[in-house]
Amino acid sequence: MTDTSIDKLARATPKTVARRIKGLSDRGIAWLFVAPTIFLLLAVNIFPLIWTIRLSFTDFRVNRPNRDVEWVGLRNYERILTDPDIWATMQATAHFLFWTIVFQVLIGFFLAFLINKKFKGNDLWTTIIVFPMMLSPAVVGNFWTFLYQPQIGLFNYVVAFFTGVDPASFSMIGSVNLAPWAIVIADTWMWSPFVMLICLAGLRSIPDSIYEAAECDRASKWRQFWTITVPMVLPFLMLAVLFRGIENFKMFDLVVQLTGGGPGNTTTLTSIDLKREAFERWRTGYSSAYAVILFVTVFGLASIYVKALNKVKER
Amino acid sequence: MSYSITEPGKGIKWVAGILVVCYALITIAPLLWIIATGFKSGPDSIAYPPKVVFEPTLEGYVNLFTDRTRATSDMLEAAGPPETWYEQIARDQGTVITGASRYGERFLNSIIIGFGSTALCMILGTAAAYAFSRFRVPLKDDLLFFILSTRMMPPIAVAIPIFLMFRNLGLNDTHLGMILLYTAVNLSLSVWLLKGFIDEIPVEYEEAALIDGYTRFQAFYKVVLPQAATGIASTAIFCLIFAWNEYAFAVLLTSGTAQTAPPFIPTIIGTSGKDWPAVAAGATIFLVPVMIFTILLRKHLLRGITFGAVRK
Numbered sequence: 001m002t003d004t005s006i007d008k009l010a011r012a013t014p015k016t017v018a019r020r021i022k023g024l025s026d027r028g029i030a031w032l033f034v035a036p037t038i039f040l041l042l043a044v045n046i047f048p049l050i051w052t053i054r055l056s057f058t059d060f061r062v063n064r065p066n067r068d069v070e071w072v073g074l075r076n077y078e079r080i081l082t083d084p085d086i087w088a089t090m091q092a093t094a095h096f097l098f099w100t101i102v103f104q105v106l107i108g109f110f111l112a113f114l115i116n117k118k119f120k121g122n123d124l125w126t127t128i129i130v131f132p133m134m135l136s137p138a139v140v141g142n143f144w145t146f147l148y149q150p151q152i153g154l155f156n157y158v159v160a161f162f163t164g165v166d167p168a169s170f171s172m173i174g175s176v177n178l179a180p181w182a183i184v185i186a187d188t189w190m191w192s193p194f195v196m197l198i199c200l201a202g203l204r205s206i207p208d209s210i211y212e213a214a215e216c217d218r219a220s221k222w223r224q225f226w227t228i229t230v231p232m233v234l235p236f237l238m239l240a241v242l243f244r245g246i247e248n249f250k251m252f253d254l255v256v257q258l259t260g261g262g263p264g265n266t267t268t269l270t271s272i273d274l275k276r277e278a279f280e281r282w283r284t285g286y287s288s289a290y291a292v293i294l295f296v297t298v299f300g301l302a303s304i305y306v307k308a309l310n311k312v313k314e315r
Numbered sequence: 316m317s318y319s320i321t322e323p324g325k326g327i328k329w330v331a332g333i334l335v336v337c338y339a340l341i342t343i344a345p346l347l348w349i350i351a352t353g354f355k356s357g358p359d360s361i362a363y364p365p366k367v368v369f370e371p372t373l374e375g376y377v378n379l380f381t382d383r384t385r386a387t388s389d390m391l392e393a394a395g396p397p398e399t400w401y402e403q404i405a406r407d408q409g410t411v412i413t414g415a416s417r418y419g420e421r422f423l424n425s426i427i428i429g430f431g432s433t434a435l436c437m438i439l440g441t442a443a444a445y446a447f448s449r450f451r452v453p454l455k456d457d458l459l460f461f462i463l464s465t466r467m468m469p470p471i472a473v474a475i476p477i478f479l480m481f482r483n484l485g486l487n488d489t490h491l492g493m494i495l496l497y498t499a500v501n502l503s504l505s506v507w508l509l510k511g512f513i514d515e516i517p518v519e520y521e522e523a524a525l526i527d528g529y530t531r532f533q534a535f536y537k538v539v540l541p542q543a544a545t546g547i548a549s550t551a552i553f554c555l556i557f558a559w560n561e562y563a564f565a566v567l568l569t570s571g572t573a574q575t576a577p578p579f580i581p582t583i584i585g586t587s588g589k590d591w592p593a594v595a596a597g598a599t600i601f602l603v604p605v606m607i608f609t610i611l612l613r614k615h616l617l618r619g620i621t622f623g624a625v626r627k
Contacts, residue, residue: 026450026531027450029446029531029532030446030450030451030452031446032442033442033443033445033446034442034443034446034447034452034458036439036442036443037439037440037442037443037462037502037506038443038458040439040495040498040499040502041461041462041499041502041503043499044473044477044495044496044499044500045465045468045473045499047480048473048475048476048477048480049468049473049476051476051479051480052472052473052475052476055475055476062478062479107338111335111338114331114332114334114335115331115335117323117327117328117331117332118322118323118328119328119329119331119332119335120328120332121332122332122335123613125335125336125339126613127609127610128339128342128343129335129338129339129342129343130609130613130616131342131343131346131606131609132342132345132346133620134556134605134606134608134609135346135560135602135605135606136559136560136562136601136605137560137562138562138566138577138578138580138581139560139576139577139580139581139598139601139602140345140598140602142580142581142594142598143345143349143594143595143598144345146352146591146594146595147345147348149361151363152362152363152365153365154344154345154348154365157363157364157365167363189342189345193342194620197616197617197620198617198621198625200617201617201625201626236625239621239625243620243621246467249469250468250469250470252469252470252471252562252563253562253563253577257562257581270469271469271470271471271563274469274472275471275567278471278474278475279474279478284475284479287475288475288476290472291469291471291472291473291475292472294469294472295467295468295469295472298467298468299464299467302467
């Protein structure tokens with residue numbers, strides 16, 4: 001038996017402590033092992049959540065701690081749900097969510113389909129394609145503002161090169177019409193590989209024997225694709241959409257660096273709006289109510305979606 | 316090689332390969348552009364048309380790590396001839412170095428907070444994952460779902476009370492505060508991933524060890540931990556990357572002593588407007604380690620990004 005440093009450590013443990021540890025039942029160990037994690041999560045997640053809910057019924061402001069805090073009941077919720085500006089940010093978020101998911105599903109699935117043809121070197125190229133999604137969205141988003149510069153930006157130059165439009169004539173992040181697409185493009189660039197990886201796992205999980213059987217039955221490739229490939233990959237694809245949906249609903253870092261929510265409010269996603277209310281206007285009670293609404297929305301949508309996903313899986 | 320009807324034909328492989336390579340080149344172009352811009356001079360970085368071929372310089376890196384000021388002739392006289400190569404580079408731009416910039420500190424903060432939270436996260440996560448995998452914990456499924464659900468909350472929504480809580484505890488803008496916060500954020504990932512890895516280790520190994528007279532603890536660290544080493548290592552890299560990349564909490568809860576690199580890099584400016592080579596240099600130093608880790612992780616990538624929901 002080799003003498004490891006852990007052994008030494010174990011021997012260094014005082015006898016009484018050692019006896020007590022040895023005497024622990026499995027149940028005791030289970031609690032000892034799980035408790036710190038649960039405790040930390042309660043302290044950093046659940047306790048703040050309860051605090052947020054409490055604050056959401058008040059008119060508390062962090063920057064005026066000495067002012068009397070008043071209970072305002074549901075007034076914060078009422079004001080948020082009837083505020084047209086907030087519905088505008090919801091719309092911006094919906095636009096962002098919808099199009100990023102559409103593009104990422106199309107590109108991701110198509111790429112996975114191609115990579116699954118097992119050409120030489122597909123592992124290497126898969127790794128290269130995956131790079132963007134592992135990087136810091138804030139740092140990358142900041143650099144994308146450089147790529148999007150009119151005239152000098154690489155993106156504008158490439159668009160100009162292929163379409164002949166003057167590269168100085170349009171600004172992806174300065175224009176009200178283009179900015180919502182600028183964030184969709186950057187996010188799609190970043191996260192299509194994510195959908196690709198999950199689809200690839202789906203494609204690889206389909207046993208060859210099914211295709212062989214279809215081939216024996218003289219099913220066309222087209223028919224095989226729609227009756228075997230697509231239904232078998234669908235649960236994986238839906239899982240990818242779930243992840244992307246939750247992540248993009250929370251989207252903050254990439255977009256705040258890319259456009260800062262502008263021009264005007266065209267790319268002010270809910271997280272960015274919430275940050276302004278909470279940390280620039282310091283309306284703590286109001287933004288707490290806002291946060292609760294967002295959390296309920298994402299949790300509710302995700303639960304409905306998971307139910308649908310499980311139904312697809314059962315089929 | 317035996318013939319298989321499901322093996323794609325040679326032509327299809329070629330077409331698929333070419334398309335994927337094209338996409339890969341397009342997707343990596345912005346990253347190569349960041350790296351290239353880091354080695355450009357100021358005027359080269361904003362040249363039109365964008366310069367692909369240029370004379371490389373370390374200007375961006377010198378500007379990244381130093382604070383400079385526009386040099387007047389008096390200052391140049393007072394400073395004397397440049398003594399080091401980096402002073403020379405600063406002089407060539409018509410500036411004098413006034414001191415070190417804060418990028419070094421910010422980068423160090425990223426390392427301290429990243430590694431600190433990863434270590435803590437792995438200790439807590441491995442223990443919890445082992446318990447969830449091997450013991451009958453009451454309300455196990457509920458607890459596991461609770462752990463996962465903490466990931467669904469938008470960071471900004473959680474940040475409001477955490478900001479208040481940290482202020483009361485004196486944890487705002489401290490390394491300890493950020494380490495605890497990132498640990499809590501990453502615990503969901505580490506518990507779920509590690510539980511999957513430990514589930515895969517046959518329970519018979521431990522049973523054999525227990526029969527041989529090992530205690531539960533000995534069985535845990537002498538049998539399970541070595542078996543799970545690969546899983547633990549890849550989970551750790553995932554936690555490190557997430558902590559490394561995190562921006563929302565960092566920008567809201569840190570401003571001075573504990574600020575990490577992601578909120579700092581976008582604020583880099585030169586003596587006259589935005590200094591893109593310096594920003595690119597900062598981004599390069601920050602992003603390249605993650606790319607290397609990605610290559611190391613490639614076998615476990617899928618598992619990591621889906622919290623263990625999809626295994627290859």
